[in-house]
Amino acid sequence: MYTYEYRFYPRSFEPEELDVFIDNMQWFISCLYKNGQILSEFQNTVKCAEYFACRIVAPERDSLSEKYGNRYTREFFEDVCKDSAKPPELLYIGENYDVEDSCTCEAPSHYILFSECLWAASPIICGDCKCPVPLYKFPKTYDGTEYFDLLGWQKAYRACDRQFFEGIGERHGYKMMHDPNSLLSKEALQYCSIMEKKTGKPFYYFLFTYYKKNKPVCPKCGEPWANQKHAISRKIRYDFVCHQCRLVADDPNF
Template identity: 30%
Template structure:
């Protein structure tokens, strides 16, 4: 199961409203996005046979089912009906370039993870590493996933800057790498809220760009508790460090990955077990 492309039609039961019709559709799409039912924030809107039409990406084929609607989505639909507007959607097909979604019945834990290339949900299953739709973590009444989506947008902006290597590269990389940065603080706060809703551990990923040597990388300790956190083997092709006590993940510095993998085992410290939960 991957993300799906879905066509959404906004139709009018009478004459179109006097204001810009697309504004009503944008309100609906914004509510769906903040509820985790729509991924991304770019949706071209066109008029087709008297209806406003757009194409969106959804986490799954059934993501727009009414059972997943949050408070604001239901309110938006009700307000639209009073204005003589109805919404309908139809499945176009699978999105060919997205990650395989989580199909685990009962994941043991989750991680907050995204990149500048990612359109999927920023929550990943720690068992299969597949994206998990946000609406699975039912929000309390009158709340949305605004904090999680805002964090994802901020993180991806920083990732863009550090990948472009032109403007604010060092500042952006620090936000992604340091545990006490504003970005990390916001992300860990999201993890705490989501963990409470799910009743499962939520991990936060600290990006590691550059290091001085493979041996020093292997000696890194958890930046929160200073405990051992080196993993005996790379997890999901991404993570080399995990602290179960502080619920943090990280990687061997990208500039040293090749030399770290090629270093003879007897030249590196022995693998250290992660902190106990």
């Protein structure tokens, strides 16, 4: 992951004009997130003497390139420029070691929908290297323009994991993540189906397990799904896999 700093130079610091400028600036940053170009965490905006400095974290070195932009990032960037004393500047700060590195595989064989409460990266990981894949590498999921819906699912998942992790609402959070028929899991499997149709690559959903080992049959269809020594599906690096239901899982390691 890589840290950048945007510098925005407002033409006027008069309250009314500045409010409009700040709104457009914040919308631009928000659209970068909804387009998968930056992470929601680690954003920090500071008012300096003549400009606003906004630190952001991007999944790849070229994530902020125009080629990955969408209609909204372009529109709000233009709105910011209209009220700027000079064009915004983008400074490269350095590598960020607080977040997982992005996948560098040329052609992943399959993908996994995965998240957790401390997972700030893309909710889609490469099935071969288990590293996150930037969302802008995939077809858009929301209105043909961005990934707002998929990122909303990720927020819901992280909220459930936080409930489980903190012990408040532990049972509810665990059921949402472990039960393949929960609302959270059903929505996840819908996204897997959508992305599989759009990409032509298999998409699996990671089913979280904690309290005890998984049963030898898939919790959704009842068919055997043990992937002992990964002999059934050598490329799928999980203890359990159901190709029919597009589910993968690991046994707890304690």
